[in-house]
Amino acid sequence: MVKMEIDNQDLLEMFRLMLLTRRFEEKTQELLPSGKLQDFCHTCIGQEHITVGACYNLKETDLIMPSLRGRGAYIARGVPIKTLLAVMYGKQLGSTMPKESVHHLGLPEYGILVGTGIIGSDIAKATGAALAAKLRGTTQVVLDFFGDGASNRGDFHESLNLAAIWNLPVVYICENNHTAMSTSITESTAVEDIADRAGGYGIPGVVISRNDIIAVHTAVQDAVYRARDGEGPTLIECKTYRWSVHAGLPSLESRSKEDIEFWKRKLGYPIMDLKKELMMRGILTKQEVSEIEAKIRHDLEEAVEFAKKSPFPVVEEALKHVYA
Amino acid sequence: MVRKIGFRSAIIEAIREEMLRDTRVFMIGEDIEYFYPALKEDFSERILNTPISESAMVGVGVGATLNGMRPIVEIMFSSLLPLCMDHLVNSARMICYQYGGEVTCPMVVRASIGATGRGLGLHHSQSPESFILNAPGLKIVMPSTPYDAKGLLKSAIRDNNPVVFLEHKLLREKESSIPEEEFIIPLGKADVKRVGEDVTIVAMAQMLHKSLEAANKLHKEGISCEVIDLRTLLPLDENTIIESVKKTSRLITVQESPKAYGFGAEIAAIVAEKALGYLDAPVMRVANPGTPIPCTVLLEQAVIPSVEDIIRVTKEVV
Numbered sequence A: 001m002v003k004m005e006i007d008n009q010d011l012l013e014m015f016r017l018m019l020l021t022r023r024f025e026e027k028t029q030e031l032l033p034s035g036k037l038q039d040f041c042h043t044c045i046g047q048e049h050i051t052v053g054a055c056y057n058l059k060e061t062d063l064i065m066p067s068l069r070g071r072g073a074y075i076a077r078g079v080p081i082k083t084l085l086a087v088m089y090g091k092q093l094g095s096t097m098p099k100e101s102v103h104h105l106g107l108p109e110y111g112i113l114v115g116t117g118i119i120g121s122d123i124a125k126a127t128g129a130a131l132a133a134k135l136r137g138t139t140q141v142v143l144d145f146f147g148d149g150a151s152n153r154g155d156f157h158e159s160l161n162l163a164a165i166w167n168l169p170v171v172y173i174c175e176n177n178h179t180a181m182s183t184s185i186t187e188s189t190a191v192e193d194i195a196d197r198a199g200g201y202g203i204p205g206v207v208i209s210r211n212d213i214i215a216v217h218t219a220v221q222d223a224v225y226r227a228r229d230g231e232g233p234t235l236i237e238c239k240t241y242r243w244s245v246h247a248g249l250p251s252l253e254s255r256s257k258e259d260i261e262f263w264k265r266k267l268g269y270p271i272m273d274l275k276k277e278l279m280m281r282g283i284l285t286k287q288e289v290s291e292i293e294a295k296i297r298h299d300l301e302e303a304v305e306f307a308k309k310s311p312f313p314v315v316e317e318a319l320k321h322v323y324a
Numbered sequence B: 001m002v003r004k005i006g007f008r009s010a011i012i013e014a015i016r017e018e019m020l021r022d023t024r025v026f027m028i029g030e031d032i033e034y035f036y037p038a039l040k041e042d043f044s045e046r047i048l049n050t051p052i053s054e055s056a057m058v059g060v061g062v063g064a065t066l067n068g069m070r071p072i073v074e075i076m077f078s079s080l081l082p083l084c085m086d087h088l089v090n091s092a093r094m095i096c097y098q099y100g101g102e103v104t105c106p107m108v109v110r111a112s113i114g115a116t117g118r119g120l121g122l123h124h125s126q127s128p129e130s131f132i133l134n135a136p137g138l139k140i141v142m143p144s145t146p147y148d149a150k151g152l153l154k155s156a157i158r159d160n161n162p163v164v165f166l167e168h169k170l171l172r173e174k175e176s177s178i179p180e181e182e183f184i185i186p187l188g189k190a191d192v193k194r195v196g197e198d199v200t201i202v203a204m205a206q207m208l209h210k211s212l213e214a215a216n217k218l219h220k221e222g223i224s225c226e227v228i229d230l231r232t233l234l235p236l237d238e239n240t241i242i243e244s245v246k247k248t249s250r251l252i253t254v255q256e257s258p259k260a261y262g263f264g265a266e267i268a269a270i271v272a273e274k275a276l277g278y279l280d281a282p283v284m285r286v287a288n289p290g291t292p293i294p295c296t297v298l299l300e301q302a303v304i305p306s307v308e309d310i311i312r313v314t315k316e317v318v
C-alpha cells in the first residue's frame, strides 16, 4: 500500500477545514445563550487539528469513533454543518430523528460510529468495530478518539489489551488536553505521557508534543498504514489544551486565564501557526484568507437559517425505535 | 432557629456534620475538590478527587469498608452506575450476608438522576433505580426536599449497609426550612406530604413535586389527593401506603423511570396482597412509557410524566 504524501492543496484544505471547525464552534457558543440549542457545547476550540488532521484523507470505508470534542472529525468527513446545527436545535433530519446529542451522533453514511455520553466506553466499541473489520475481512481501519480523562477508565486498558492480542486495525488517538472537567491531568494520571501506557500492552505509543496538524496527520497516516497492513493497533497521544470552558458552562472552569495563555504559547496555535507557515511559503495570501473566512461566514449563516427553519419532530417520534 | 437552604447546601451540611462526628467518614468522586471547596479546605485528604474510574471508585469504597472506613462515593450521573454494578451487586450488597453479619459494608454511593428539560441526552437523564432494586442488601434513598435530603443522608452515612442515594438534578432548584439543631430522618419511613381523602398518590424526587402540583389543581376541582413521599425505596414503608389506601381506596404511583418492572409495580403488588379488598378502582401507574430519554427537549418531555398526566389518570379512577 502506498502512503499518501501531502501537497500544498492538502495543506490548504486542512487549513480550511480547521477554520470551518473553529468558526462552527464559535457560532455554537454564540448561540448557546439564546436557549434555543438543545445541546451542550463541548467545543474543540484549540484542538481542531487533531480530528481534522487524523481524518483527512482517510478512506471513505474507514470508521471513526469521535470523542465528545470531535466536531473536526464530522467536518473533515464531509458532514454538512447544517446537519450538525439542525441536530443541535433538536430538529428532524429528513426521515430520521436523532435522539442523542450531536456529540455522540452516529452517521453511518459518513463512517461515523454511534457513540455514548459515557466517557471511555466508546473505546471498547471502537475496538469491537475493528474486530468486526478483521472478521469480515475488510481493509477498514478504525480511528478512536478520546480524552485524557477517558484513559483512566478500565475500558481503555481492557480494550488496548484486546486490540493488541487480536492484532486489530485500530488507531487510538488520545486528545490529551490536560484537563477533565475541573481535574488537571497531574491529579488524575501519574505517568508523564499517556502514550507510555501502550508499552504495557505491547503496542507502539507515539507522542505528538505540539498543536501541529502536519505532525498529527503524518503520525496517524503511519499508524493507519500499519493497521491496514495487518500490523495491529497504535496509541497516539496528542498533547493539546482546551481553550474554552467545559460544556459551555463557565461555572465549571477551574483554570486561570494565565494558565490557558501559558499552554497556548507552549503548545502552539493550530490554525494561526499553519496559516503563518502557508503564507510564508507563499501558498496562501491574505486575500485568500479573507475569501475563505467570508465563505465560511456565509455558509454558517445559511446553516443557522436551515436549522431554525427545519421542523421539530412529532412527539410520537419519542416512542419509536426502542426496538428494531 | 430555622433557616432556608437549598438542596446542595443540605447535602453539604449533612456530609460536613457526619465527617465531624466520625473520622472514618470520607468522600471520593470526580471533581469533588472543585465542587466542594469548603469541605476540601476543612477535611483535606478525607475529600479526594478521583480520575474517571467509576468501577474502581465503588470497588475502592467497598475495600475501604473492609478496613474500617465509611466511604461516600460520589458518582456524577446515575447513568454511570451501570459501570459500578459489579461492586454494588456482587460485593457491596452481599458482604453482610456472606459473613453471616460479622462484616458489613457501610458505604454511601451518591448519584444524580433525572431529566432536566435542558437536553442532557440519552446518557445523562436516566432514572435507573429499577436497575438496582432487585439486589437485596442495598438500601435505596430518593429524597425530594433539601430537608429530607439532609436528614436521610445523615442516616445513610450512619447505616451499616451500602446505601445508594439518588439525587434528582432539578431538586437543586428547591429550598427547605431547616432547623439549626441536628436532626436525622430514619431510612424506611415514608412521609405524607399532603393529606387527602379520595385517592393516594405515591411518588418520590421530582415526581413528588409534580404530584403535589397535580393535587393542588385537583383540589380546586373538588378531588382530594393524599400524596405520599416514599423517601426510601428500600426498605419500603409498606404500612404508610396501606393505611392510606384503606382510607382513600384508590392508588396511583408516579415514577420517572420506565413503567414495566418499576417500583410502581411492586407497590401495586403489595397493595393487591395486603389491601385488595379496600380498593375501589384499578391501581394506576404514571411512568415513562418504556423508552430511553431522548435529547431533544420536546421528545424528552413527551416521555417524562407531566402534571397533566397525573391529573388525567387521577380523574380516570376517582
Ligand SMILES: Cc1ncc(C[n+]2csc(CCOP(=O)(O)OP(=O)(O)O)c2C)c(N)n1
Residues within 6 Å of the ligand: A068, A069, A117, A118, A119, A120, A146, A147, A148, A149, A150, A151, A175, A177, A179, A180, A181, A242, B030, B052, B054, B076, B080
Ligand atoms: C464515565 C463518565 N464519567 C464522568 C462523566 C462526566 N464527564 C463528562 S465529560 C468529563 C470530562 C472528560 O474528560 P476527558 O476524557 O479528558 O475529555 P475532555 O473533556 O477533556 O476533552 C466528565 C468527567 C461521563 N460523561 N462519563
